[in-house]
Amino acid sequence: MHVVELRFECFDNTTITAAERAINGLLEAYRANGQVLGREFAVAFNEGEFRVRLLLPEKSSLAKRFNSPWVNYALEELTQAKLLHPREKYIGQDINSEVSSTETPSWQLLYTSYVHMCSPLRNGDTLQPIPLYQIPATFNGDHKRVIKWQTEWQACDELQMAAATKAEFAALDELSQCDSDLFRRGWDLRGRIEYLTKIPTYYYLYRVGGESLAAEQQRPCPRCGNTHWLLETPLLDLFHFRCDNCRIVSNISWDHL
Incomplete structure (x- = not known):
């Protein structure tokens, strides 16, 4: 930056x-x-x-x-x-921020957190942020909807990381459940970006909780039930699951890593 x-x-x-x-x-x-x-x-x-x-x-x-x-x-x-x-x-x-991606990725994903100020669109090969203005406008001439989704995701992430109020559980559901409003909007944006760029685009589904590491490794894709989405080697040292049908990547619960 x-x-x-x-x-x-x-x-x-x-x-x-x-x-x-x-x-x-x-x-x-x-x-x-x-x-x-x-x-x-x-x-x-x-x-x-x-x-x-x-x-x-x-x-x-x-x-x-x-x-x-x-x-x-x-x-x-x-x-x-x-x-x-x-x-x-x-x-x-800026010495405290990430370097933007300059290469065309083989795949990309929507990924952010409450500590990130950069673009939520990431190069799937390097995890470097892709400036949004480098892709066609997502809606109404710019990327306002993507920025709004990112702001909402970060707000939920900050609430669940603080773990100080009952709002933590509602925020966590928005981040980790496939039937949440946040997921629905983000997943639809992901599809729009894939359509415009012609590059496979995935959505990061946050995961925390779960019973054990063994149970996590057997966890199916929460959207389609795919039981073969566990990867032999984590992508970018972060994502242990990838469902190509649903265009979702996720992690083994942070509680069991």
Whole structure:
């Protein structure tokens, strides 16, 4: 990942309210298209210009060729707020984040956690994140639905990891059950991405609990009942199961590893 600073200069008299609305609209459009990572952006006003530092999947993430229709519209809205299009200053590579995938994968998967800020679409060969703007728009010109699903998955993951309230059990069901709303939406998005990219795309189904290691190894695919989805060697040292019919990967319960 890479850190850049955007600087917005005024070309005429404006107001903080108008500038705030236009800049935040652009940042949200970038985020919905996967061009900007994270959820919160600190916009500062200093020496007559507005500045914000952003985390990008690649150095070229803000290139015009990746823009969604919403991003292009938001850029035009800057003019209405009496702001010039932003000037970009490259700060450097972020040492605390992952490197984006640059190779076409043989397969890919939807995989995230509450500690990940990167794209939830991963290269199945390396587990490196694939910038969402590198694939065709999933719905309505960008990837807002994928980002929303990721936010919901991470919220459930954080609740179940904290293990401090009754909400833990509801969150865990959303992450690990094939009949949950979270699974249904994510699995449908997986199918949409596979259709658009023509690359086999899988969904990671979280697993915790279970009676024993032996029982876990005999666990069938929860969606179709396939009893032969246990792999001889874990994929990427994480996924012990793969059902090619259902496009699901999963792990032996973390309680028994």
